[in-house]
Amino acid sequence: MPTEDIRRFVAQAARQEQFLDVISGEEARARFHRHLDLTPRGRDVVPLAAALGRVLAEDATAGVDVPGFDRAVVDGFAVRADDTAGATEDTPVRLRLNAEVLAAGRTPTIPVAPGTATVIATGGMMPRGADAVVMVEHTDTEETGAAAGETGLWLVVGKAATPGAFVAAAGSDIGRGEVVLRRGQLLTSREIGVLAAIGQAEVTVFRRPRVAILSTGDELVAPGQPIRPGLVYDSNAAILAAAVTELGCEPVALGIAADDDESLDRLIAQGLACDALLLSGGTSKGAGDRSHAMIARLTDPGIVAHGVALKPGKPLCLAVTAGKPVVVLPGFPTSAMFTFHSFVAPVLRALAGLPPATTEAVAATLPVRLGSERGRTEYVMVSLVQGADGAEADGLAAYPLSKGSGAVTAFSHADGFLAIDAQAEAVEAGTPVSVQLLGRSLAPADLIVVGSQCLGLNAVLGRLIADGMTVKALNVGSSGGLAAARRGECDLAPIHLMDAATGAYNTPFLSPGLELVPGYRRMQGILFRPGDGRFAGKTAEEALAGVAGQADCILINRNAGSGTRILTDRLLGGVRPTGYWTQAKSHNAVAVAVAQGRADWGVAISSAASLYGLGFLPLREEHYDFVLPTSRRDRPAVRRFIALLESAEVVQALREMGFSR
Ligand SMILES: Nc1nc2c(c(=O)[nH]1)N[C@H]1C(S)=C(S)[C@@H](COP(=O)(O)OP(=O)(O)OC[C@H]3O[C@@H](n4cnc5c(N)ncnc54)[C@H](O)[C@@H]3O)O[C@H]1N2
Numbered sequence: 001m002p003t004e005d006i007r008r009f010v011a012q013a014a015r016q017e018q019f020l021d022v023i024s025g026e027e028a029r030a031r032f033h034r035h036l037d038l039t040p041r042g043r044d045v046v047p048l049a050a051a052l053g054r055v056l057a058e059d060a061t062a063g064v065d066v067p068g069f070d071r072a073v074v075d076g077f078a079v080r081a082d083d084t085a086g087a088t089e090d091t092p093v094r095l096r097l098n099a100e101v102l103a104a105g106r107t108p109t110i111p112v113a114p115g116t117a118t119v120i121a122t123g124g125m126m127p128r129g130a131d132a133v134v135m136v137e138h139t140d141t142e143e144t145g146a147a148a149g150e151t152g153l154w155l156v157v158g159k160a161a162t163p164g165a166f167v168a169a170a171g172s173d174i175g176r177g178e179v180v181l182r183r184g185q186l187l188t189s190r191e192i193g194v195l196a197a198i199g200q201a202e203v204t205v206f207r208r209p210r211v212a213i214l215s216t217g218d219e220l221v222a223p224g225q226p227i228r229p230g231l232v233y234d235s236n237a238a239i240l241a242a243a244v245t246e247l248g249c250e251p252v253a254l255g256i257a258a259d260d261d262e263s264l265d266r267l268i269a270q271g272l273a274c275d276a277l278l279l280s281g282g283t284s285k286g287a288g289d290r291s292h293a294m295i296a297r298l299t300d301p302g303i304v305a306h307g308v309a310l311k312p313g314k315p316l317c318l319a320v321t322a323g324k325p326v327v328v329l330p331g332f333p334t335s336a337m338f339t340f341h342s343f344v345a346p347v348l349r350a351l352a353g354l355p356p357a358t359t360e361a362v363a364a365t366l367p368v369r370l371g372s373e374r375g376r377t378e379y380v381m382v383s384l385v386q387g388a389d390g391a392e393a394d395g396l397a398a399y400p401l402s403k404g405s406g407a408v409t410a411f412s413h414a415d416g417f418l419a420i421d422a423q424a425e426a427v428e429a430g431t432p433v434s435v436q437l438l439g440r441s442l443a444p445a446d447l448i449v450v451g452s453q454c455l456g457l458n459a460v461l462g463r464l465i466a467d468g469m470t471v472k473a474l475n476v477g478s479s480g481g482l483a484a485a486r487r488g489e490c491d492l493a494p495i496h497l498m499d500a501a502t503g504a505y506n507t508p509f510l511s512p513g514l515e516l517v518p519g520y521r522r523m524q525g526i527l528f529r530p531g532d533g534r535f536a537g538k539t540a541e542e543a544l545a546g547v548a549g550q551a552d553c554i555l556i557n558r559n560a561g562s563g564t565r566i567l568t569d570r571l572l573g574g575v576r577p578t579g580y581w582t583q584a585k586s587h588n589a590v591a592v593a594v595a596q597g598r599a600d601w602g603v604a605i606s607s608a609a610s611l612y613g614l615g616f617l618p619l620r621e622e623h624y625d626f627v628l629p630t631s632r633r634d635r636p637a638v639r640r641f642i643a644l645l646e647s648a649e650v651v652q653a654l655r656e657m658g659f660s661r
């Protein structure tokens, strides 16, 4: 790239910070709302069959009673309760049967006179005179000679009926004139059933606001297209389209903006024809820089806020033009989702006619220390697990899902989030916190697994889930899992910790109240690109001896404290090859670095090598076991897990993945 271009890029990036005039979230929201018309965008009349997910624009008032008549709720006989007084199996009462059968849908013609009864089916209309139904199970019939106009049939009633027994009164479900659903109600299958029951074939709903969604960034690739290193799949567009739909709006996908002004101009114009326009990414560079420039041209009033003192969400840009919201969300998926839910969703709800969302918070304890950046209110996604019995704050522990703003999984794994004050530098472990729930109900899982994750473990958990059990698995590494087990926060903590002094795995780390469920072994070895003569065809020892002095043979190391790092250090015995200080946090990260040529070798498990088509020189087996708080041993899901682990099917599946039992 010519120096001139680099100079221009650096200058442009420096300018970015300047146009960010960072304000508080409340101030940004207030400015945004000041210019918006937060009322629904018109109405549609739709057939009931097309009403799912729409928002009711008018109260629905019942024009009929439901049920519309007194009806029997069992198969049996319509009687006068008085006539059955004192009836028992030993002293039954005899009633003359009327010459009529009241199937559902029939209008009765013969009143039930004293001493008589009429056959009636479930759903049948109660005849005049009758005030109760006797179940067929409590009766018998007898036949005598029939007089004129009679059936000659007698009902023998073996049980007394109380007035109103097995009769549903007219209007007992819905009364005529009753408002059954209110304006602003989101229509689900349940509400649609109510509308059908009052005979409504059409419904007046709010017009669905059309929300245009545009992703910007040269690195974005639509899902389904081939990808190469350096590019990412466009996840924001899919997330936003789904989130917009969940809010009763209609997403209009504009795709990924190409980096020329003309097509960007066209797409933005297309977006402005909708009720709202959402862009994501590039509030600073490349095509995004152009999109910001285009948004900056909007008037009436145009941009109202660019930069909020929130994390995630700092580069959020809010604009309004002629009453239409135009928002540029940060590109990082967690930032985009977070700012969408806190700034955009309330506006879309209003445009869609939905009432403000109700939020629910629960008290929990933070099990680990959390550092925070001063100056911005920081929101941290957390996963909640039930702590040890008798623990404080409802016994919930809030595990931070600290994957950073760039993660796409934080939201889907999170139960809620907590806020850290802009002035705080950290929140200490053990601090009580309030967790804002993300809406989903907090169903306790049958099995809570906190620790190191592994493909083999996933396979076992998958079978448990297929058996109908619910599992919550948090990836916090071996040491984090061990600490969680000590605090009694999990059923199982998968760990692979090597004792540096003895080389023994896992057992040395147990403390009173904890036991070890033997897991499986994973072969660790040296990963390299196939065909690399420095490794191919050699033993691990030969390869290590060879690369030790080669400055251009780069190692990708593991993070301090990991079992693999301890193993690597033991192997190197004090030698510090190039790359020693570069640390990857997982087996996969080591494999990717080698596969993409950022490093030439690293130590990881064999399954990572096969996943990325790399060469592998075996070193030694690592033990991957499960720490179990003894108090949780008898929980059904724990027992099932242990049984599964020992089953031939799982042993076979693990072997196929390169693990041994
Ligand atoms: N020097 C500074 N750098 C950054 C700052 C800062 O204050 N100083 N702020 C950081 C913050 S905070 C955020 S958030 C990000 C936001 O950047 P942009 O909104 O300009 O977004 P991009 O640079 O385009 O992308 C960031 C990241 O997200 C990926 N991305 C973008 N769009 C999508 C999409 N549709 N689907 C999936 N992923 C997407 C993109 O590839 C980048 O990896 O900036 C920090 N930098």
Ligand code: MOO
Residues within 6 Å of the ligand: 310, 311, 312, 313, 314, 315, 330, 332, 335, 405
């Ligand atoms: O929005 Mo950014 O997340 O603050 O990283």
